[in-house]
Amino acid sequence: MADLHENTAPLLIQTDKSFEELYHLHWEKVFAICYQGTRDTEQAEDLMHEIFQSLWERRSELRVQGPAAHYLVRAAKLKIMAHHRDSANRRQIFDQVVDKKAGSEETTQRQVDYHLLSERVTELVADLPHPCQEVFVMSRQEGLSNKAIAASLVLSEKTVEYHLTRALRFLGKHLAEYQH
Numbered sequence: 001m002a003d004l005h006e007n008t009a010p011l012l013i014q015t016d017k018s019f020e021e022l023y024h025l026h027w028e029k030v031f032a033i034c035y036q037g038t039r040d041t042e043q044a045e046d047l048m049h050e051i052f053q054s055l056w057e058r059r060s061e062l063r064v065q066g067p068a069a070h071y072l073v074r075a076a077k078l079k080i081m082a083h084h085r086d087s088a089n090r091r092q093i094f095d096q097v098v099d100k101k102a103g104s105e106e107t108t109q110r111q112v113d114y115h116l117l118s119e120r121v122t123e124l125v126a127d128l129p130h131p132c133q134e135v136f137v138m139s140r141q142e143g144l145s146n147k148a149i150a151a152s153l154v155l156s157e158k159t160v161e162y163h164l165t166r167a168l169r170f171l172g173k174h175l176a177e178y179q180h
Contacts, residue, residue, distance in 0.1 A: 037080030
């Protein structure tokens with residue numbers, strides 16, 4: 001196995017031990033970058049764990065040339081950008097979804113329905129696992145393709161499809177009562 005202490009060692013995870021070594025060598029730096037980008041300890045920990053979870057899940061096909069530290073720094077920065085896009089756009093996305101239900105008439109009942117549905121959608125999205133939230137926002141709000149989302153979040157296209165399908169099924173199932 002390549003020595004992970006060297007700056008030029010490629011990122012290669014062949015065993016549980018190599019993953020543990022990679023984690024122990026780099027978790028503090030990844031956490032620091034995530035914290036610097038979020039200023040929230042809990043959110044930074046979540047983002048850091050998502051990065052390492054993604055590495056673990058993709059360990060068999062992941063081959064990165066160059067220093068592991070560089071790859072992890074880039075992954076952390078991309079994760080923070082996605083987090084900020086998600087936070088900034090979440091409300092706007094769901095307002096657009098709810099607008100279809102509200103229609104053009106601004107009756108009192110429609111306004112009440114709109115607010116109830118909007119609150120329910122916001123609650124449901126908050127219940128989605130973070131990766132599903134990110135993928136849903138990037139797909140539906142930003143109009144990104146699965147390939148672009150996969151590159152941005154450092155995921156496979158199959159994983160992006162899985163998260164998007166999961167988010168849509170979850171929302172559809174829990175919003176069935178609002179469909180006429």
